[in-house]
Amino acid sequence: MPELPEVEVTRMGISPYLISQTVKKVAVYNPNMRWPIPAEIAQLNGQVIDKIERRAKYLLLYCHAGIALLHLGMSGKLCVVNSNEPLKKHDHFELFLQSGKSLRLNDTRRFGAVLWFSELSDADHVLAHLGPEPLTDHFNSEYVYQKAQKRQVSIKTFIMDNKVVVGVGNIYANEALFMSGIHPKKAAAKISLAKYKVLVENIKQVLAKAIKQGGTTLKDFSQADGKPGYFAQELMVYGRAGEKCKKCDLELTGLMIGQRATVYCKNCQK
DNA sequence: AAAGACACCTGTCCGC
């Protein structure tokens, strides 16, 4: 489900219900996520949630006693419901709030995570190696160009590498490369500074636009209020292998790069 | 060090 836009849309959606709220109770229904949910997560009990930040695709819930870190993996969803709503299949974690509402984590595949850290520096093994945020000035063409020198990996794998830049997942990598006219298999080191400038701008643009439209709803992503995202109708290539290119009408080509489905136009992307 | 394969887990879809 979630790439950076979907996580950001989730953050904005749940924040009004959580900020300044006191946690009444913490429930773990299934601790077997990517990493086991630690028993210390119970320290959230009685805490006031001061703020919610996003770093890459991680959400950080700040409290006086520490920080809860959430990740949605491939299929995770967070939603705010009335605490008396019946649980759904694959609800694994719940924060009961003073308001009578609850934050619930539902994750079919359990690739997501819930962790607890007394202080932010304890989360270094998860966060320290991450590259810059794509929507900041730290992510710019000079930086990526430098980083790409001597890298023989395909440009698609390169921009999906969290050490290079965070938050560019499979959907938006496909889209940004199409927008930039770059063949997804081209070696990262063989792309000029000028082309990187175009690519960087397109990555920023596609992510920002997707956030504005509430994310991409493919199968089951929904915003905190249950509404779908509206970016799916904007997709130029992702999920469209065999269909016609919206620019030139040529049939789009599908292939696998690094075990991820890739779609591009042989005509428009060189 | 870098690149690629694989693992985690469940659900869905497609062909036989």
Add this chain to the structure above:
DNA sequence: TGCGGACAGGTGTCTT
């Protein structure tokens, strides 16, 4: 209708 296999928005870890 059932069964097997491929595939799905992510990312840590292992093998070359």
